Amino acid sequence: MAEETKKRKADHIRICLEHKAQAREATTGFEDVHLIHKALPEIDRAKIDLSTTVFGYKFSAPIIVGAMTGGTEEATRINGAIAEAVEKLHLGMGVGSQRAAIDDKELVKTFAVARKKAPNAFLIANIGGVQLVHGYGVKEVKKAMEMIEADAVAIHLNAMQEAVQPEGQTNFEGVLVKIGDIARALDKPVIVKETGAGVAAEEARELEAAGVQGIDVGGCGGTSFAAVEYYRSEKEEKRFLAEAFWDWGIPTAISLVEATRAVRVPVIASGGLRSGTDFAKALALNASLASVAQPVLEAAVKGAKETEKTLSCFVEELRNAMFLVGAKEIRDLAKVPVLIAGKTAEWLTTRGFKVETYAKRGAS
Numbered sequence: 202m203a204e205e206t207k208k209r210k211a212d213h214i215r216i217c218l219e220h221k222a223q224a225r226e227a228t229t230g231f232e233d234v235h236l237i238h239k240a241l242p243e244i245d246r247a248k249i250d251l252s253t254t255v256f257g258y259k260f261s262a263p264i265i266v267g268a269m270t271g272g273t274e275e276a277t278r279i280n281g282a283i284a285e286a287v288e289k290l291h292l293g294m295g296v297g298s299q300r301a302a303i304d305d306k307e308l309v310k311t312f313a314v315a316r317k318k319a320p321n322a323f324l325i326a327n328i329g330g331v332q333l334v335h336g337y338g339v340k341e342v343k344k345a346m347e348m349i350e351a352d353a354v355a356i357h358l359n360a361m362q363e364a365v366q367p368e369g370q371t372n373f374e375g376v377l378v379k380i381g382d383i384a385r386a387l388d389k390p391v392i393v394k395e396t397g398a399g400v401a402a403e404e405a406r407e408l409e410a411a412g413v414q415g416i417d418v419g420g421c422g423g424t425s426f427a428a429v430e431y432y433r434s435e436k437e438e439k440r441f442l443a444e445a446f447w448d449w450g451i452p453t454a455i456s457l458v459e460a461t462r463a464v465r466v467p468v469i470a471s472g473g474l475r476s477g478t479d480f481a482k483a484l485a486l487n488a489s490l491a492s493v494a495q496p497v498l499e500a501a502v503k504g505a506k507e508t509e510k511t512l513s514c515f516v517e518e519l520r521n522a523m524f525l526v527g528a529k530e531i532r533d534l535a536k537v538p539v540l541i542a543g544k545t546a547e548w549l550t551t552r553g554f555k556v557e558t559y560a561k562r563g564a565s
């Protein structure tokens with residue numbers, strides 16, 4: 202069992218590094234989201250403040266690294282490198298699913314390294330929603346959190362991934378009630394995150410009503426777990442299902458508007474964010490934090506310095522975008538006019554969201 206999980210985790214890393222396990226035809230929708238350039242920014246770039254407080258924690262910039270790994274030696278190095286970088290930059294990170302280490306204490310160190318290398322950063326524990334349906338409860342979630350002295354826990358939803366893999370667990374009956382039980386029992390924030398297929402307004406509302414304190418939309422347009430499963434399945438005849446769902450899901454920008462319009466709890470943007478301008482657009486669409494996984498994985502295998510460099514580039518790009526729209530503080534981004542065009546506007550309008558509201562912001 203543990204060996205199987207170990208192999209799966211190693212496969213995920215290898216595939217995400219070697220293959221292009223990214224959305225093919227599908228895009229995030231951020232290409233349809235336009236920030237309006239301000240020829241008269243009337244602010245001093247040097248005075249821009251990127252810090253923000255979310256979940257009671259002060260981040261130096263609204264950027265976190267998405268949950269990725271644990272359970273193997275390589276994963277220990279990756280988690281360590283990311284942790285060192287986020288500690289230095291005062292950001293946050295998630296660790297990968299901790300299921301393996303809950304069942305096998307030998308593996309605890311592959312996750313615990315994150316807290317060791319990042320005594321002060323915001324750390325998010327990780328457990329699968331489907332595990333809650335299959336027997337995990339408050340005890341196991343607390344164990345995962347204690348492992349990394351977590352500031353929050355993310356319960357991940359990955360129905361699509363489970364549905365395209367031969368060994369997938371596809372019974373999600375009662376998952377919302379179980380999530381609610383966990384949210385009520387813990388005194389730290391419970392965040393529910395998708396893993397590349399997005400969250401619609403209806404589910405966001407249900408999750409908030411169940412008591413979750415944060416939603417990470419994990420939208421479509423970046424890493425595709427159908428693609429990962431496609432490369433994992435050795436047998437050609439098993440690949441058809443994964444290939445058919447390669448681009449499945451709600452694009453990130455759309456999911457972000459749906460979720461932020463539906464709930465009051467902090468919403469995290471993730472899924473295919475690849476530049477500081479993507480981060481700026483996400484924040485302008487009312488995300489509280491923006492999260493990135495795949496590009497950081499590529500840097501983390503090269504070490505902490507490279508990881509820090511990648512994250513610093515995102516921070517500087519975000520600062521530039523803020524300068525060019527005249528946003529002095531992070532909260533100002535949620536007030537700047539945003540033009541939503543193309544298929545993203547069409548989708549949102551059809552779903553009953555008024556895209557003009559974003560364009561008219563700040564107009565006198």
Ligand SMILES: Cc1cc2nc3c(=O)[nH]c(=O)nc-3n(C[C@H](O)[C@H](O)[C@H](O)COP(=O)(O)O)c2cc1C
Nearest residue numbers: 267268269297298357396423424472473493494495
């Ligand atoms: C190698 C790899 C492993 C991942 N493992 C997990 C996981 O264990 N738990 C989880 O919640 N998300 C996991 N994710 C999903 C990411 O947290 C994120 O939601 C997704 O990759 C979209 O972000 P991206 O497009 O920036 O990569 C993983 C992603 C990658 C690339």
